[in-house]
Amino acid sequence: MPPSSGELWGLHLMPSQVDVDCFLPTGILVPLRCNRNATLESIKTDLWAEAKKFPFHTKLLNPTCYIFVSITQEAEREEFFDETRRLCDLRLFLPWLKVVEPEGNRDEKKLNYEIGMAVGISINDFNEMKELEVMTFRRNILEVCKEVVACRDDPGGHNRALYTYPPEVESSSIPPSHVQSKLNKESDHVIVCIWVLSDNDDRQKYSVKVPHTATPQLVIAEAIRRRTRSMKLTADQQQMCIRQFSNIYVLKVCGCNQYLLEEHPLSQYKYIRECIAREKIPQLMLQAKEAVYTAIPENIFRMPTYVQKGVQALRDIDKQETIPIWTINTKLRIKINSAAYVNVKF
Known part of the structure; x- marks a missing residue:
């Protein structure tokens, strides 16, 4: 998600200091005054220091065991794994943050977030796609990754050593x-x-x-x-x-x-x-x-969550009857939006 311009919560210009309501796993609401440019890491540090003034603070685990969750301006629940992001870049609907323990595989979710930032579309949107081409590509590229990992984890360990210590x-x-x-x-x-x-x-x-x-x-x-x-x-x-x-x-x-x-x-x-x-x-x-x-750790290949959820959808798509494109006699309509470097002779 791209950084925002500071127009948050209906304000034309976000103030330099913002009152943020933080919900702890213990059920305690901690109001915190934060700088608009403060990172989530610094906010979590200040929150843990402030939480000592409230009940049940001894029940909290190490701060690294938790992540922040909130509702964005797109009305979507988003988990913030990247704690280097600033408060003004989160595009929050309202100034509140909920502290939760991450569900499932934290590493996978963090990787999904980084992929979403790189390609400009969240992994959840990819998972909702039911197009045959997209699902087939993701399934095939996953098989390629599995073959690479299997080849790397040869019984002798030489390939794994080459991967860990490339010459x-x-x-x-x-x-x-x-x-x-x-x-x-x-x-x-x-x-x-x-x-x-x-x-x-x-x-x-x-x-x-x-x-x-x-x-x-x-x-x-x-x-x-x-x-x-x-x-x-x-x-x-x-x-x-x-x-x-x-x-x-x-x-x-x-x-x-x-x-x-x-x-x-x-x-x-x-x-x-x-x-x-x-x-x-x-x-x-x-x-x-x-x-x-022996000192090289083994590679653990974890199946992504979308594979487990989309097995039935892939089976249904595979059962669909396909038609060769050269057997279609219907005319194709093409709309040209623009053209450049076209040479025309009158």
């Missing part, structure tokens, strides 16, 4: 000239520092020298090879150890939640390329994939 890579795998000039002129290698954190919080670091085109998997294998040198293993045992453990680790940039999850060339990652350009040694950490995947 920050450059568009081209070929480093620009100013980065190429900082690489080793003879071998185009780059030195990377790999940190390993043990179970007893002991930190060890290994410096490995790899080609700038090496993938993260090869860097992990080289780090494991450096670590196994002190174990006095044979060549076959070393290779077996590399094959066994190289697939269970992932590289993480030290100091931030950035992971090298995709098999891109090392120099294509923005962090590595920036380190090369500044002639700094990249600092990476070796972490277990399982620990990273």
